[in-house]
Amino acid sequence: MLTGENIVQLVSGLLHWAYAQAGISSLAGVIDPIISAVVMFGFIAVFVMFLVWMERKVSAHMQSRIGPNRVGPLGLLQTVADAIKLTIKEDVKPVNRDKVPYFIAPIVAFVATFMGMVVIPFDKGVVVQDLNVGILYIIAITGFTVIAILTAGWSSNNKYALLGGFRSAAQIISYEVSLVLSVVPIIMITGTLSLSGIVEYQKQAGYWFILPQIVAFLIFITSATAEANRAPFDIPEAESELIGGFHTEYSGVKFAMFFLGEYIAVVVSSAVAVTLFLGGWLPLPYLDFLHIPGFVWFLAKLLLVIYLIMAFRWTFPRLRVDQLMDFGWKVLIPISIINILATAVVWFCLYGKGAQ
Amino acid sequence: MSNLIFYAIAGIVVASGLLSLTVRNLFHCALFLAMTMFGVSGVFLYLNSDFLAxxxxxxxxxxxxxxxxxxxSLTRNLMDDRAKAMNRQLLFAVLAAAVLTVILFAAIHQSSFVTQEHPMAVTLGxxxxxxxxxxxxxAGASPVFQSVGYLADALLLPQNGFAFAFEFVSILLLSALVGAIVIARKDPS
Structure with missing residues (x-):
């Protein structure tokens, strides 16, 4: 039977045979993680290209247009053309920029979000590094984007960039609180921070956490959309007010890195949502006789959640700054705290003790 | 090899820590501080404490x-490279730093460290x-020690005697939070 675990075992077996032939078996512990990280990078680069195409098709569909249809079949190669255009563009830099931070900021923004992908389990055993603090690690490492955005806004030496940077930082910090609080009930129930462990718990329990924790799921998706600076929470970029926000002064490859980072942030949040609330690689109930490999289920659920986040963008109007802060602090955070308390009380009544 | 990694991390921490104190541009100081903190988390990772990292x-x-x-960002002269790096609180700052150093040295001197024989260390080498x-x-076993459960047991089990301190700190933080809101609140008038 074809499963993700078998593929990984096959590939790692081949690799270790190759190491033995080359006489570098002792370095396997160093080379293996590098190879898996590079594979993950290749996957995410292609996947993000597909997502940009998908976003344009979704928006076109919602606005009764056709969308890209000239480059390649169904316009699939449009993003490739765009990427080539971005990389050969002239890199325009402001004269009074703060040179080193200006250069580093897009790299940090991109790397920080990409590092979140490292702990996402695509199938049983198909994960670059299965940390047992996985969910905490993702929350922590993606926090670097705040510093990257602040640095980008500040080092551009442009008032719109600075305003956008500060708006963005304020927004990300505010919504990070509700994001973390919405995850807490899941951790309370499962008693583990490991993403694979949470999926295994859902397998044994026989239900996905979206059923008992629908409130947490809605809070998570909303906060994740806000964290990724996507519409309707895109006031940091707000083309019409801030002419692009923190990346106003960035062009060419550096802009591409912010762009890529934003899409990877969407992928990471959606992947975490799938893992926590939609059972990760588990098949739909009553459909496990089909023997569809787990990573196919995972990718299908991932695309569904990403479609949801894209649909938000083309459905809701942009919020004002004060509405945004009010919504985050006065609505989402109280609801998520109440959700934590309610979960604790219900689980205590049902099982009489904490997790495990 | 592993010593080399430690010295690389420690070098980054010390260098960026010193730079965060000596660089004149305040924004650069903050960025170096972030780098120092990230380096410290690298030390935690090196010690296989993934939770603390x-x-x-x-x-x-x-x-x-x-x-x-x-x-x-709310202060003036942010971009000024000639700003004074010292201020009038020099004496108190030196005093506080000295007290902190003594406390840290005493704490490090008194605590017993995990050695190779400890079950924690077996997986490390x-x-x-x-x-x-x-x-x-x-096979799915994580190479890193399960530090989360160990920390929870050490801090929260009643027989270890840290539960009260743990709760006390959380109440302290809560009161600080409430205090910040009270200070930041707009005047009713």
């Missing part, structure tokens, strides 16, 4: 440094370049 990044890079950047542990990793 994550929390270090989450709190000190994701929150404290960002608050500091917000704070210094054999993570890389060992075929046996590689198969353990492939």
């Amino acid at each position: 994550s929390v270090q990044v989450l709190i000190y890079v994701g929150a404290v440094t960002v608050i500091i950047i917000f704070g210094i 054999t993570v890389t370049s060992d075929t046996q542990s590689m198969t353990a990793v492939e």
Whole structure:
């Protein structure tokens, strides 16, 4: 039977045979993680290209247009053309920029979000590094984007960039609180921070956490959309007010890195949502006789959640700054705290003790 | 090899820590501070304490440094490279630093460290370049010690005597939070 675990075992077996032939078996512990990280990078680069195409098709569909249809079949190669255009563009830099931070900021923004992908389990055993603090690690490492955005806004030496940077930082910090609080009930129930462990718990329990924790799921998706600076929470970029926000002064490859980072942030949040609330690689109930490999289920659920986040963008109007802060602090955070308390009380009544 | 990694991390921490104190541009100071904190989390990772490493990044890079950047952005002469690096509180600062150093030295001197015989350390030395542990990793076993449960037991089990201190600190933080809101609240008038 074809499963993700078998593929990984096959590939790692081949690799270790190759190491033995080359006489570098002792370095396997160093080379293996590098190879898996590079594979993950290749996957995410292609996947993000597909997502940009998908976003344009979704928006076109919602606005009764056709969308890209000239480059390649169904316009699939449009993003490739765009990427080539971005990389050969002239890199325009402001004269009074703060040179080193200006250069580093897009790299940090991109790397920080990409590092979140490292702990996402695509199938049983198909994960670059299965940390047992996985969910905490993702929350922590993606926090670097705040510093990257602040640095980008500040080092551009442009008032719109600075305003956008500060708006963005304020927004990300505010919504990070509700994001973390919405995850807490899941951790309370499962008693583990490991993403694979949470999926295994859902397998044994026989239900996905979206059923008992629908409130947490809605809070998570909303906060994740806000964290990724996507519409309707895109006031940091707000083309019409801030002419692009923190990346106003960035062009060419550096802009591409912010762009890529934003899409990877969407992928990471959606992947975490799938893992926590939609059972990760588990098949739909009553459909496990089909023997569809787990990573196919995972990718299908991932695309569904990403479609949801894209649909938000083309459905809701942009919020004002004060509405945004009010919504985050006065609505989402109280609801998520109440959700934590309610979960604790219900689980205590049902099982009489904490997790495990 | 592993000593080399430690000295690399420690070098980054010390160098960026010194730079964060001596660089004149306040914004650069904050960025170097973030780098220092990230380096400290690297030390935690090196000691196989993945929970502390994550929390270090989450709190000190994701929150404290960002608050500091917000704070210094509200001050004047932000871009000025000739700003004074000293101020009138020099004496108290030296005093506080001296007291902190003594406390840290005493704490480090008194605590007993995990050695190779400890069950925590058994998994540590054999993570890389060992075929046996590689198969353990492939079998799904994490090469890193389960520090979360260990920390929870150490801090929260009543017989270890830290539960009260733990709760006390959380109440302290809560009161600080409420106090901040009271100070930041607009005047009713």
